[in-house]
Amino acid sequence: MSGAAIVATGLRKSFGDKVVLAGVDLDIAEGSIFSLLGPNGAGKTTTVHILSTLIRADAGQVRVAGHDLATRPDAVRAAIGVTGQFSAVDTLLTGTENLVLMAGLHRLGREAGLRRAEELLEQFELTEAAGKMAGTYSGGMRRRLDLAMTLVGRPRVIFLDEPTTGLDPRSRRMMWQHIRELAADGVTIFLTTQYLEEADQLADRIAVLDHGTLVAEGTADELKRRVSGGHIRLRFASPASLDAAVRVFGAVSRDDEALALQVPSDSGVRSIREVLDRLDTAGIEVEELSVHTPDLDDVFLALTGRSAAAQEAVR
Known part of the structure; x- marks a missing residue:
């Protein structure tokens, strides 16, 4: 650059x-x-x-x-x-004809235009369809x-x-x-x-x-x-481990059916290490850990006040 x-x-x-x-x-x-x-x-x-x-x-x-x-x-x-x-x-022209037409607009000349068309058809994996109408x-x-x-x-x-x-x-x-x-x-x-x-x-x-x-x-x-909503999801092997983890982390999102907690986090290495250290200090075994970062809808909602899903619905 x-x-x-x-x-x-x-x-x-x-x-x-x-x-x-x-x-x-x-x-x-x-x-x-x-x-x-x-x-x-x-x-x-x-x-x-x-x-x-x-x-x-x-x-x-x-x-x-x-x-x-x-x-x-x-x-x-x-x-x-x-x-x-x-x-x-132009759907009534073939792939080659569309490219040659553009080459003519760029004043490449017929032979140079055909060569350029062939290069681009190969580059974009369209060689086999070059002679077919683009409408197909x-x-x-x-x-x-x-x-x-x-x-x-x-x-x-x-x-x-x-x-x-x-x-x-x-x-x-x-x-x-x-x-x-x-x-x-x-x-x-x-x-x-x-x-x-x-x-x-x-x-x-x-x-x-x-x-x-x-x-x-x-x-x-x-x-x-810049968007909130990042968290670390912890899944445990037993209800007792889940209860113990709730006592360690306090008021966090709890899923009793999945035996899981969602601990708010910026998803950085330091945050993950801190969560694991607190579990280790309390002697709590975690069955599974996964890190979740904000997604497309989170970013749209936070920065524009509209969700990506809502945008798709009105397209």
């Missing part, structure tokens, strides 16, 4: 009386994966549309791939690729073709706007692998998603956007530590 791929200061955007972005600052390193997390209507897509020159900001300064967005939008467009929420694939592709295949089309011009910065929404788990993980490979090659990835799991798996840094304002930024672990 040699510098900043995207720098935005005081980014603002309103549609009529509705403020969508209320002064967003970003500093994204070259070759990194940056994830913008947030609930529906938070302003994620508007941010992508501004940074990718699709719409103008009302205020703020932006540089993308070293180019000023306001004065050199054509240079920005030449350096970026965009994969939106909805596929840009599965959702995962179509999304991979969509990303391949974005890469025809070898962009330095790629905007991925909720690229795995609606994909099955296997297709999602395949997309994650392709994203990791792009970053390993030095491409900067700007990823918007509602899934902390996705950001957790991929992103070097995550920002949480809500009501047009960045409410938190950091690594996935840093964001999780």
Whole structure:
């Protein structure tokens, strides 16, 4: 990471009386994966549309791939690729034809365009389906073709706007692998998603956007530590051991049927050692210990006031 791929200061955007972005600052390193997390209507897509020159900001300064967005939008467009929420694939064309069409738009020439199409079809494991109409592709295949089309011009910065929404788990993980490979090659990835799991798996840094304002930024672990709900679950072999442990830890969550306790914890090594030391001092044998950290829904609820499950319900 040699510098900043995207720098935005005081980014603002309103549609009529509705403020969508209320002064967003970003500093994204070259070759990194940056994830913008947030609930529906938070302003994620508007941010992508501004940074990718699709719409103008009302205020703020932006540089993308070293180019000023306001004065050199054509240079920005030449350096970026965009994969939106909805596929840009032409379902009446074959996989090869879609890629060759994009190559023509990048003025690669027919022979160079065909070579680039073949490279990308192989890279995204679509060679066997290259001659089939894209309308026959599965959702995962179509999304991979969509990303391949974005890469025809070898962009330095790629905007991925909720690229795995609606994909099955296997297709999602395949997309994650392709994203990791792009970053390993030095491409900067700007990823918007509602899934902390996705950001957790991929992103070097995550920002949480809500009501047009960045409410938190950091690594996935840093964001999780900001949310309460972490605990150590202890399971015992007998009711007597459970009762003894309750006397040691006091008012903690108790499950008599499972013979288990939930002891609040930050899930750090020191906290775990302290719990084990207290059990050892009291001479209490623990049958099973597991550490639980806050999950996606915990983070959404704490940082945005809305749960991830509720967001899925309104999609």
